[in-house]
Amino acid sequence: MFISKELVEKIASCLLCNAKPKTIYLQVTTKCNYVCPMCPFHGEGYEGKYFKDNPSLKPQNMPLEEAKGYVDKIVDYGANMVAMSPSGEFFVYPYWEEISRYIKSKGLKISATTNGSFLTKEVIAKLKDIRFDELIFSIDSVKQETYAKVRSPKEKDYQTAINAPILAAESGIYTHVHFVQQQPNIGEKEEVLKFYENSNVKFISCGIELHTSCDKEMTILPINRQQYIHGLCGAYNNIVILIDGNLVTCCGFANRYKYIKHKLGVCSLKEHSIEEVISYQHSLMVNKDEDVMKLCCNCDLYQMTFKRQKEMSIEGKYLAINEQEFKQYFKVPKDLQSTPNHILLWLYQNNLVTKMKQDGIL
Numbered sequence: 001m002f003i004s005k006e007l008v009e010k011i012a013s014c015l016l017c018n019a020k021p022k023t024i025y026l027q028v029t030t031k032c033n034y035v036c037p038m039c040p041f042h043g044e045g046y047e048g049k050y051f052k053d054n055p056s057l058k059p060q061n062m063p064l065e066e067a068k069g070y071v072d073k074i075v076d077y078g079a080n081m082v083a084m085s086p087s088g089e090f091f092v093y094p095y096w097e098e099i100s101r102y103i104k105s106k107g108l109k110i111s112a113t114t115n116g117s118f119l120t121k122e123v124i125a126k127l128k129d130i131r132f133d134e135l136i137f138s139i140d141s142v143k144q145e146t147y148a149k150v151r152s153p154k155e156k157d158y159q160t161a162i163n164a165p166i167l168a169a170e171s172g173i174y175t176h177v178h179f180v181q182q183q184p185n186i187g188e189k190e191e192v193l194k195f196y197e198n199s200n201v202k203f204i205s206c207g208i209e210l211h212t213s214c215d216k217e218m219t220i221l222p223i224n225r226q227q228y229i230h231g232l233c234g235a236y237n238n239i240v241i242l243i244d245g246n247l248v249t250c251c252g253f254a255n256r257y258k259y260i261k262h263k264l265g266v267c268s269l270k271e272h273s274i275e276e277v278i279s280y281q282h283s284l285m286v287n288k289d290e291d292v293m294k295l296c297c298n299c300d301l302y303q304m305t306f307k308r309q310k311e312m313s314i315e316g317k318y319l320a321i322n323e324q325e326f327k328q329y330f331k332v333p334k335d336l337q338s339t340p341n342h343i344l345l346w347l348y349q350n351n352l353v354t355k356m357k358q359d360g361i362l
């Protein structure tokens with residue numbers, strides 16, 4: 001049976017209105033101690049353009065009481081995880097410890113993506129005490145020479161950052177390493193995989209450098225744009241509470257904030273509940289609002305989450321899942337590491353490793 005594009009869009013739009021995200025990103029700081037060249041927010045080459053274009057988001061810290069207020073709204077909404085500070089470095093936030101403890105006291109889970117430069121043994125012990133749930137470390141090289149080019153030239157930053165995932169994983173926090181391929185670190189992914197191979201780091205994800213142009217109403221990525229089907233964007237419903245009190249329902253809105261801010265201010269989180277703000281933005285989406293369509297129809301973030309063809313293979317001590325430009329490496333549990341690759345792959349393909357974990361065998 002042939003289903004028209006219009007019907008697919010109608011069904012997709014209905015479904016997206018009913019989805020209830022479990023994770024909410026909270027931008028408590030837009031400051032950072034690094035100037036990674038690839039970073040569209042703080043990168044040297046970008047010269048603060050993002051913040052000039054979006055002055056309400058300029059590098060700043062959210063007052064603690066305001067941050068707590070948003071956490072209360074997250075509890076009321078019914079999400080179960082708060083992910084800290086996209087576009088800044090959570091651990092420069094002067095109240096990172098207070099807000100983390102507050103989030104946990106409300107029964108929520110907490111996660112942060114970090115450059116790792118502040119995560120010394122002492123800080124990790126504090127995170128363990130807080131019962132921090134997940135840490136995602138952005139490690140783009142384990143070689144000091146390259147790290148200096150893509151992340152930080154300071155030796156102390158390098159030493160602390162590359163060792164932090166090992167210490168965090170040892171302390172029992174769920175630890176994930178993220179590698180972004182850029183010109184200076186081409187070919188270094190294998191070294192990163194090797195470096196964490198014998199640690200308790202559970203998962204390594206690999207992406208490619210994306211380029212965000214604030215001048216154009218589009219995100220330019222080095223991948224081909226396919227047909228756009230409205231409502232079928234997997235990046236939609238990634239909810240971010242921005243530092244100025246507006247909430248955005250996808251990263252595409254945050255990346256090109258200046259084109260959509262005037263529409264979002266009408267229903268700000270300062271005066272409304274999360275449920276109300278999300279419903280308002282869903283209605284913009286479903287009704288094909290002109291400004292939303294300008295962003296979506298030219299947005300390549302859409303493509304990242306669709307047309308995925310997953311291929312699985314065993315590479316050393318990892319299960320590798322290939323999805324076009326993105327690759328994920330899951331550590332094979334120690335008890336299974338000596339299993340022949342073809343049998344291991346069969347176990348994964350038939351979800352038996354998950355079953356073994358669920359049944360407590362692993």
Ligand SMILES: C[S@@+](CC[C@H](N)C(=O)[O-])C[C@H]1O[C@@H](n2cnc3c(N)ncnc32)[C@H](O)[C@@H]1O
Binds near residue numbers: 136138210
């Ligand atoms: C903007 S950072 C904020 C969190 C923290 N400061 C960090 O570096 O992990 C969030 C993630 O975006 C990634 N990132 C930054 N610029 C990027 C780009 N141009 N393309 C792809 N990923 C990028 C970083 O590697 C990091 O994993």
Ligand code: SF4
Binds near residue numbers: 034039042
């Ligand atoms: S550490 Fe993160 S936020 Fe800071 S400059 Fe690098 S990528 Fe951007």
Ligand code: SF4
Binds near residue numbers: 234
């Ligand atoms: S296409 Fe881009 S702007 Fe539209 S929902 Fe997806 S990520 Fe957001």
